[in-house]
Amino acid sequence: MFRYIASRVLLLIPTFIGISFVAFIFIRLLPGDPVIALAGERGMTPERHQLLMEQFGFNRPIWEQYLSFLWNIFHGDFGTSIASKRAVLADFLTLFPATLELSICAMLFAVIIGIPAGIFAAVKRGSIFDQLSMGIALVGYSMPIFWWGILLIILFAGILHWTPVSGRMDLIYFFKPTTGFMLIDSLISGGKGAFKSAVSHLILPTIVLGTIPLAVIARQTRSAMLEVLGEDYVRTAKAKGLAQKRVIGVHALRNAMIPVITTIGLQMGLLMAGAILTETIFSWPGIGKWMIDAIAKRDYVVVQGGLMLVALIVMTVNLIVDLLYAVVNPRIRVK
């Protein structure tokens, strides 16, 4: 097991360097530059432009910029935003909990509904429930997030007044964040009603962001279950006269979960893409919106630093998924 973990961790180093290169190059391949954004429509004279490029160090040879970027991140310095003049790491740490909280809620929403729906659909294969739930899953998977978000806001916030429109917390509550997770902070220091407000603000974005993973997980669970339900050991278990609950809940489910866990891990990474739109619609102060704004402004420092930090996190999540995998499936760690 130790060797397995060590090999996984060592593999992260070349991955990290590769990603750093991509993160660095990607934003520079896009046309435009960060300096021009500072002046807006007014524009600036070519001389002023040249001067600022020099001051920011963007006219140095590209490899030199890359090496100093690598050197700095290995020393924990992720730089300062060109547009806002704020430290990238500090902003990331402030904003990331919002994205993480929303992502976790969305994933829980997807898992809690998706897995049972998938199991049920597999067990009752061909039933109305199966066809209906898989039909809905297909619609959910194809749903444009932007449209879906606005639709839910108009219905639940605008017409029915069941939920707030956007934000993380009613603005009458005001407290300094302790953990950055609103559900926890509101309990620690929010006062009466704050936790309820945090929950109610989470509902719509959770549904919007969780819809696609829900659809994917439900479909994946269903097909994985169908596959294992046809296996010999399941037939044997049934033949032994075990209760159906036990056959499905223990023998089949445990094996079916392996691809589902992989899917969940991958979806967790993919949530970032959905988070960008969800955060914009729900005025959710997370890193998705932050990164997109930085790309639009060609804020090289924020884009490369932010991508590295996201990559670090995704890599850590993947590592954990790999290790969990090994715990769930002994064959992997033996290999």
Added chain:
Amino acid sequence: MNTYKKLLAATALAMLTGGLMAGGASAKTLVYCSEAAPGGFDPALYTGGETLDATGQAVFNKLVEFKPGKSEVEPALAESWTISDDGLQYTFKLRPGVKFQTTSYFTPTRDLNADDVVFSFERQKEGSPWAKYVDGASYEYFEGMDFPKLIKSVEKVDDLTVKITLTKPNAPMIANLAMDFSSIVSKEYADKLQADGTQQKFNEQPVGTGPFQFVDYQLNTAIRYEANPTFWKGKVKLDNLIFAVTPDAAVRVQKLKAGECQLTIYPDPADVEGLKADSNLTVMQESGLNVSTLAYNTTQAPFDKAEVRKALNMAIDKKAIVDAVYLGQGTPAINPIPPTMWSYNKSIKDDEYNPEAAKAALEKAGVKDLSLKIWAMPVVRPYMPNGRRTAELLQSDFAKVGVKVEIVSYDWQEYLKRASDPKHDGAVIIGWTGDNGDPDNFLATLLSCQAVGSSNRAAWCNQEFTDLINKAAVTSDVAERTKLYEEAQAVFKREAPWATLAHSLVTTAMNKSVSGYVPSAFGVHNFENVDIAE
């Protein structure tokens, strides 16, 4: 410690340590759904309106300020001023007894004086210890308004007198001093931060003399202010002001309707009818100090000929553009400056929309099989709701006179950069919102020879026009300047470097409980005179 300070300290403590904000029966709180998060809290470091609203408008004052909703200036921190006969020396008498804000992070020991004013400008110069006080600091407005070249010195005469000496006369100077980058900051606060080695706080926790004082900023979420109890005009009517950052226009509308905020800006034109129909809301539509244009590249044949540009202008159905793109919330533009601006030349007639005449004029100019690239701007700006749709309408208008149009677009930063290059290919859809209400801010910035290569996207250098504009800039007599600008507009219309498209209406929507809000001509948002019914 007097009672007031105790109360303030207690409030600040309660706010910082958690618990409910003073949301009780007597506190008047206005929540404003803003469109973007501020970059920071130093008004001189940024050019975006969202930052100017959060700093220069809410927290700071200038020597002179624009009258609410107007483009004329009135005394603010300067009670009065005199300009020397040669137009080079401006002497400002400061208002006595103006207090800087007392906040949880700074307690001033003295009133505003000339040192603060000198510091507010000196700090923005290259070489000042404050020129780079945060990584990447650059004072783009100071540069853009040409202050480094224009201002020779800012000197203290005595505690309440400041003398600004220019290198050449500059009539728009007073208007420039009313802009947010000219906000007067506290030197005492700056010195304290410098001594503590925490200069970056200058951009995080502002201290000004303005109507509201800063309480807290939750990154990309909300800015909280409270009324400045020592405000020199007297405490404002609101007790608390909150900016709720809400980037999506449709969501801002929903938040306003749901009562999550009481005032918002820039709704989608398509949502305006719905807002007007809501009996709880008031919708204000003011003609913005802006213009949208199609800037021909006047260095590129055959668009270097005025008669070709004039002919194309006759082919454009501006009314159709105002109806389809602005949904009626705008007016066709005749001159490069909006009609609400002084010196607007009313006697100028627009090129008549007449495809037949346009065709004939093109033939007369000897132009056949003309094709043209039109650049569609990829972003929504207050002056342009939909660049792509506008380009399509222009394409069909031009097709009617036999001109083939290819629509191109680039990412916004790239668009601005390429359009500034005089060698770019095609005509550019672009526009402008005024910074300070002075015609110079439109005509010199967008059309003078000196702006070719940056903000003059037509790359149009007409000596007659530029001479008029430059002469007006050094003339102090308003009647004389008006005449010069009127003449310049006539030259513009004759030469037609642009097709002027439209001046848009700027929409603000608010709850009926809100009163006293006056939309600014410059697209900034100020809550000094606002009240809210309980």
